Amino acid sequence: MRLHICRWITILAVFAGCGLAAAKPSVEQIGPGLYAYISDNDASSNSTFLVGHNGILVVDTGLNFIEGGKLLGAIRQVSRLPVEFIINTHYHPDHQGGNGVVGHAAVVITTAFTRDRTLALIHNPQMKSFQFRLANVTFQDQVTVYLDPYSVDVYFPGKAHTSGDAVVYFPQQRVIATGDLFLNRSCPAMDNGSAENWIHALNHMLQLPLEHVVPGHFELGTAADLRRFRDYLSDLFQQVKAMKERGETLDQVRHDVNLGKYADFRQYPNYEATFADNAAVIYRQLQAH
Numbered sequence: 331m332r333l334h335i336c337r338w339i340t341i342l343a344v345f346a347g348c349g350l351a352a353a354k355p356s357v358e359q360i361g362p363g364l365y366a367y368i369s370d371n372d373a374s375s376n377s378t379f380l381v382g383h384n385g386i387l388v389v390d391t392g393l394n395f396i397e398g399g400k401l402l403g404a405i406r407q408v409s410r411l412p413v414e415f416i417i418n419t420h421y422h423p424d425h426q427g428g429n430g431v432v433g434h435a436a437v438v439i440t441t442a443f444t445r446d447r448t449l450a451l452i453h454n455p456q457m458k459s460f461q462f463r464l465a466n467v468t469f470q471d472q473v474t475v476y477l478d479p480y481s482v483d484v485y486f487p488g489k490a491h492t493s494g495d496a497v498v499y500f501p502q503q504r505v506i507a508t509g510d511l512f513l514n515r516s517c518p519a520m521d522n523g524s525a526e527n528w529i530h531a532l533n534h535m536l537q538l539p540l541e542h543v544v545p546g547h548f549e550l551g552t553a554a555d556l557r558r559f560r561d562y563l564s565d566l567f568q569q570v571k572a573m574k575e576r577g578e579t580l581d582q583v584r585h586d587v588n589l590g591k592y593a594d595f596r597q598y599p600n601y602e603a604t605f606a607d608n609a610a611v612i613y614r615q616l617q618a619h
């Protein structure tokens with residue numbers, strides 16, 4: 331079953347603020363002016379920030395006031411410059427619930443789809459503790475942000491994790507911030523996107539020069555990590571497609587997928603992020619074709 335907004339709210343109500351890992355967030359410089367912020371809370375996203383001559387650009391801001399505050403604290407260890415731009419990779423609160431803390435006056439950029447979904451979240455009384463800020467600028471296919479002396483390419487890869495993800499590429503640093511299109515050594519939670527196009531989107535990323543890959547969650551990645559995640563989704567997709575064509579039911583497919591090659595991947599039943607859950611989403615997407 332795809333994760334509806336209400337399902338996300340339930341999940342986040344359970345997990346908000348309770349870090350599943352005990353370590354501190356880590357900050358690593360991954361190119362000229364560019365830093366990866368790896369969250370210590372599995373329920374909150376990673377972030378990426380770029381420090382230019384006159385201001386800062388941040389990709390994703392964490393879950394809420396607490397997580398946004400931790401991110402801002404880490405940014406302030408590096409620079410006192412104003413946060414001028416925030417890019418949100420998608421509408422899930424763990425990626426944008428810190429917007430108001432990290433950049434109360436920043437220009438917020440995302441897809442039109444994400445802005446629409448965020449409007450619904452803002453009007454939901456259960457979401458009051460999240461520091462949302464609606465996007466000031468939306469785009470359809472791509473936009474380039476100039477943060478002197480760097481440029482940042484933001485694009486919509488087609489339906490993937492959600493129906494309106496934004497992927498952020500830093501050409502001077504050869505770094506990509508993927509949002510939840512890539513989780514390092516983990517099954518993803520799949521919203522109402524497209525697994526088939528998601529694989530195409532990962533193939534496209536893998537054609538870019540990549541020194542580092544900042545995943546939506548978990549440790550900083552390489553192109554090899556991204557390729558392995560692509561292989562996981564691709565293997566799963568092919569298996570589910572073949573089983574469905576043989577006439578297997580959804581329950582049979584959930585049971586029969588064989589992903590022993592990826593035994594080290596994290597699985598989170600509470601996020602509907604397991605091999606079987608991922609298989610079920612793909613089965614339903616194929617059924618809807």
Ligand SMILES: [Zn+2]
Pocket residue numbers: 420422491510
């Ligand atoms: Zn997500």
